[in-house]
Amino acid sequence: xxxxxLLIGITASVIAVSSYVxxxxxxxKFPMLVYRTGAYAPNGIPNADGFVDYYKMINARDGGIGxxxxxxxxxxxxxxxxxxxxxxxxxxxxxxxxxxxxxGITYQLIPKATAxxxxxxxxxxxxxxxxxxxxxxxxxNAPVTYxxxxxxxxxxxxxxxxxNIKGKKIALVYHNSAYGKEPIRTLQxxxxxxxxxLMLLPVDHPGQEQKATWLKIRKARPDNVLMWGWGVMNQxxxxxxxxxxxxxxxxxxxxxxxxxxDVLPAGQGxxxxxxxxxxxxxxxxxxxxxxxxxxxxxxxxxxxxxxxGTVLYNRGLFQAMVQVEAATVAQKIHGTSKIxxxxxxxxxxxxxxxxxxxxxxxxxxxxxxxxxxxxxHGGSGLAAVQQWDAKAxxxxxxxxxxxxxxxxxxxxxxEDSSKYAAEQKIAERCN
Amino acid sequence: MIYKETGQYKSSYKSDHAIFPLLQDKIAFSTLMFxxxxxxxxxxxxxxxxxILVPFLIFSLAAIGLNILTGYCGQxxxxxxxxMAVGAFSTYKIMTYFPDMNIMIIILISxxxxxxxxxxxxxxxxxxxxxxLAVATLASQFFLVWLFNKVPxxxxxxxxxxxxxxxxxxxxxxxxxxxxxSYATYLFCLVxxxxxxxxxxxxxxxxxxxxxxxxxxxxxxxEIIGVPPLKTKLSAFAIxxxxxxxxxxxxxxxxxxxxxxxxxxxxxxxxxxxxFMIIIGGLGSMLGSFLGAAFVVTLPIGLKFLMVxxxxxxxxxxxxxxxxxxxxxxxxxxxxxxxxLARLWSIAKEKLRRWPFPY
Numbered sequence: 001x002x003x004x005x006l007l008i009g010i011t012a013s014v015i016a017v018s019s020y021v022x023x024x025x026x027x028x029k030f031p032m033l034v035y036r037t038g039a040y041a042p043n044g045i046p047n048a049d050g051f052v053d054y055y056k057m058i059n060a061r062d063g064g065i066g067x068x069x070x071x072x073x074x075x076x077x078x079x080x081x082x083x084x085x086x087x088x089x090x091x092x093x094x095x096x097x098x099x100x101x102x103x104g105i106t107y108q109l110i111p112k113a114t115a116x117x118x119x120x121x122x123x124x125x126x127x128x129x130x131x132x133x134x135x136x137x138x139x140x141n142a143p144v145t146y147x148x149x150x151x152x153x154x155x156x157x158x159x160x161x162x163x164n165i166k167g168k169k170i171a172l173v174y175h176n177s178a179y180g181k182e183p184i185r186t187l188q189x190x191x192x193x194x195x196x197x198l199m200l201l202p203v204d205h206p207g208q209e210q211k212a213t214w215l216k217i218r219k220a221r222p223d224n225v226l227m228w229g230w231g232v233m234n235q236x237x238x239x240x241x242x243x244x245x246x247x248x249x250x251x252x253x254x255x256x257x258x259x260x261x262d263v264l265p266a267g268q269g270x271x272x273x274x275x276x277x278x279x280x281x282x283x284x285x286x287x288x289x290x291x292x293x294x295x296x297x298x299x300x301x302x303x304x305x306x307x308x309g310t311v312l313y314n315r316g317l318f319q320a321m322v323q324v325e326a327a328t329v330a331q332k333i334h335g336t337s338k339i340x341x342x343x344x345x346x347x348x349x350x351x352x353x354x355x356x357x358x359x360x361x362x363x364x365x366x367x368x369x370x371x372x373x374x375x376x377h378g379g380s381g382l383a384a385v386q387q388w389d390a391k392a393x394x395x396x397x398x399x400x401x402x403x404x405x406x407x408x409x410x411x412x413x414x415e416d417s418s419k420y421a422a423e424q425k426i427a428e429r430c431n
Numbered sequence: 432m433i434y435k436e437t438g439q440y441k442s443s444y445k446s447d448h449a450i451f452p453l454l455q456d457k458i459a460f461s462t463l464m465f466x467x468x469x470x471x472x473x474x475x476x477x478x479x480x481x482x483i484l485v486p487f488l489i490f491s492l493a494a495i496g497l498n499i500l501t502g503y504c505g506q507x508x509x510x511x512x513x514x515m516a517v518g519a520f521s522t523y524k525i526m527t528y529f530p531d532m533n534i535m536i537i538i539l540i541s542x543x544x545x546x547x548x549x550x551x552x553x554x555x556x557x558x559x560x561x562x563x564l565a566v567a568t569l570a571s572q573f574f575l576v577w578l579f580n581k582v583p584x585x586x587x588x589x590x591x592x593x594x595x596x597x598x599x600x601x602x603x604x605x606x607x608x609x610x611x612x613s614y615a616t617y618l619f620c621l622v623x624x625x626x627x628x629x630x631x632x633x634x635x636x637x638x639x640x641x642x643x644x645x646x647x648x649x650x651x652x653x654e655i656i657g658v659p660p661l662k663t664k665l666s667a668f669a670i671x672x673x674x675x676x677x678x679x680x681x682x683x684x685x686x687x688x689x690x691x692x693x694x695x696x697x698x699x700x701x702x703x704x705x706x707f708m709i710i711i712g713g714l715g716s717m718l719g720s721f722l723g724a725a726f727v728v729t730l731p732i733g734l735k736f737l738m739v740x741x742x743x744x745x746x747x748x749x750x751x752x753x754x755x756x757x758x759x760x761x762x763x764x765x766x767x768x769x770x771x772l773a774r775l776w777s778i779a780k781e782k783l784r785r786w787p788f789p790y
């Protein structure tokens with residue numbers, strides 16, 4: 001009896017599986033690698049919601065990109081590389097662009113996507129030297145790289161110290177992974193140039209255990225602390241800094257360590273904490289009004305809709321906007337609305353988001369203008385410093401968007417990318 | 432009567448010692464090999480390769496390795512991730528030092544290096560047993576991962592601590608790197624797994640395997656009848672680590688291509704899942720290693736396929752279900768069939784033997 005039932009079950013599932021036919025894809029496919037579970041979910045959720053809401057808004061308001069609807073299948077990675085590979089293999093067919101949202105998965109996809117001819121857009125993360133379009137044909141990391149970020153943070157510290165930080169101590173608290181290690185090289189070069197002492201404090205995944213790290217900071221009393229953190233590590237760091245009474249305005253996070261989720265748990269203690277950003281906070285831009293009108297008011301908000309206008313949600317909007325804009329540009333270049341992945345790459349390479357274009361898209365003053373080119377996949381390299389106001393529970397921009405130390409950064413990018421080109425036997429393009 | 436063994440006489444020592452003494456088993460096994468070697472390579476695509484078959488083969492190898500140590504020799508180990516990292520980093524270092532060496536040789540040497548490391552970490556097993564040994568091997572997991580992250584020599588002083596594979600070929604066809612065709616990486620892993628499985632199966636049937644099992648069943652009794660504990664335990668550690676090292680080398684060079692030690696060889700991504708594989712598959716069973724690896728590798732993908740692509744749940748809801756179902760299945764397995772899938776298979780064989788009147 002039981003075997004009979006089992007057999008019926010097996011036959012039924014075999015029929016079900018074989019009758020499953022892949023949906024015909026006439027639309028533009030923007031697969032999403034998200035993590036709404038795991039240690040990095042607090043940051044992954046708002047970001048993914050931003051993406052989905054923007055895609056939905058474009059589909060509802062404009063009927064898609066040039067008449068082609070956007071498909072945005074989600075694949076849950078849990079920030080795990082192996083799952084990321086599975087998601088990529090599953091969705092790569094006809095995919096326009098992958099946004100891995102993880103440095104580990106980005107490194108994984110760089111050779112694969114290059115071989116498969118799929119664009120990877122790692123917005124302000126991933127491999128910094130991918131900014132060199134001569135070597136990395138399919139990889140983009142505009143508008144700003146970690147090495148820009150490191151030098152912008154140092155520039156901000158310089159400015160607050162009247163241009164002289166000789167003999168000062170700067171500590172870097174970083175996620176002990178490829179992501180967190182990215183800025184070290186740049187900071188070492190800068191420490192030689194400006195004469196500050198660099199202290200390296202790694203924090204292991206997932207970052208809940210930081211007692212030893214902050215004890216060291218308490219003992220060594222660095223003048224400034226920089227942080228490359230993600231997920232739960234950010235909250236713990238901000239809380240720990242507050243509890244050892246480290247002056248919060250001397251504590252600067254990278255743009256992935258500056259969202260509401262990271263500072264709210266520390267309460268008033270987080271007041272004055274600074275972080276870099278390449279997009280503005282707030283929810284009263286034109287794009288927000290459109291999303292309210294076309295998506296949220298129809299009850300179609302992604303997730304629970306509670307992240308509307310937060311830092312990472314806004315960043316999701318920005319990332320999605322660049323990806324959609326690349327498709328628009330590609331359609332213009334090739335004169336067809338039905339673009340292929342190869343055409344899409346051309347579009348991404350020719351993205352030119354001037355102030356005027358940003359305004360047309362509903363992003364006026366939301367982010368500094370930038371453009372890609374054949375040589376430059378790294379965008380403008382502009383970022384600003386924002387500061388947390390714990391009383392108003394609000395991030396405020398406190399500086400203009402500024403450039404990093406491009407002499408240092410460009411040299412390092414050329415060095416690292418030529419090393420990669422030699423390893424992988426890639427001939428330089430754009431000559 | 433489907434699985435009929437009456438009338439199959441063994442008339443020579445050779446046939447009595449065969450790995451598959453029954454005709455039915457021989458047929459089933461040859462069919463499986465026929466499909467694996469001559470059909471799958473022609474129909475494989477990159478999804479099946481990267482998401483299912485290659486990880487399945489690699490984890491089978493790791494599970495065989497751990498099964499030798501835990502299932503056959505009774506030494507509990509939680510250091511699988513660390514030993515796989517040794518295999519991966521040895522491969523990387525040898526690859527960069529000797530750019531012209533054949534990849535197969537590199538991978539086997541990496542296995543030998545891991546075996547040496549395994550012997551060192553196996554030394555405490557002579558004094559401590561059971562849970563205490565598990566904790567000692569756990570220390571090796573953390574130590575090795577920390578070492579590969581801390582000492583820049585291991586990752587050739589790269590800025591990010593990532594190690595990346597470069598292209599290597601077998602018979603002129605690339606088997607590592609992004610350009611490697613699906614059938615090549617699959618066949619490369621398959622050849623290694625099949626050869627090493629045969630080796631393991633025969634080792635287990637040899638004097639060495641019997642002494643492992645003697646130690647597992649009762650170490651004092653084994654010592655009294657003349658099984659040397661030092662040699663036996665350390666040989667189990669060495670051979671187990673060899674298999675795990677080869678698995679780690681393949682995991683890095685063929686499967687992922689770029690690896691970061693803290694993430695890829697984490698205790699939650701490797702050590703525990705491989706332990707689950709041998710528990711679910713069956714401790715002390717070769718078949719169990721394969722069944723367990725297949726179960727652990729395909730279950731999440733199967734559940735995802737069922738819930739997201741068929742039923743249409745959102746990716747995150749499906750993930751939550753997956754985590755819950757996974758936990759439930761572990762509990763159910765341990766209660767209903769503590770001897771694992773291999774035991775289920777032998778029950779099924781019993782039933783087939785008595786077909787059509789099983790009881």
